[in-house]
Amino acid sequence: MNKLSLNYIAGLIEGEGSFCWTFQNNKRWVPIFALKMHVRDKKLIEQVGYTLGLSNPVYEYINQGRHSATLIVRDQESLITKIIPVFRDRLHGYKKFQFEEWLKGFHEILGSDQYLFDILVEDKKRTEF
Numbered sequence: 001m002n003k004l005s006l007n008y009i010a011g012l013i014e015g016e017g018s019f020c021w022t023f024q025n026n027k028r029w030v031p032i033f034a035l036k037m038h039v040r041d042k043k044l045i046e047q048v049g050y051t052l053g054l055s056n057p058v059y060e061y062i063n064q065g066r067h068s069a070t071l072i073v074r075d076q077e078s079l080i081t082k083i084i085p086v087f088r089d090r091l092h093g094y095k096k097f098q099f100e101e102w103l104k105g106f107h108e109i110l111g112s113d114q115y116l117f118d119i120l121v122e123d124k125k126r127t128e129f
Helices: 006-016 039-051 076-087 093-127
Strands: 017-024 028-038 058-063 066-073
Touching: 006 017, 006 028, 006 039, 006 076, 006 093, 017 093, 028 039, 028 076, 028 093, 039 058, 039 066, 066 076, 076 093
Parallel strands: none
Antiparallel strands: 017 028, 028 066, 058 066
């Protein structure tokens, strides 16, 4: 499988991606990165996951007659070491605002681990991307 350019992926995310939070098991807030497109683009979404080094599967959904494919990333390690370094300086417009607001949530939930968060993100940013 060929890797995509990170700027190309950023463009896809600006149009079709989201950075959000969900309340899991009525216990805690969990950060989510998702890319959702028509099912005809499932292979493209898989290519995005491959390029970013993600092992998450791409799921297919049918909702109200719409058939879509979605990549969902919930685990903090992948979010911190793979998603955040790629998009930190590549997004524009409203998606950049959404991303920055989403990042603020990490500061709140990680608390004393903020130092570790900063080290992981900066270290990955320098070495991999």
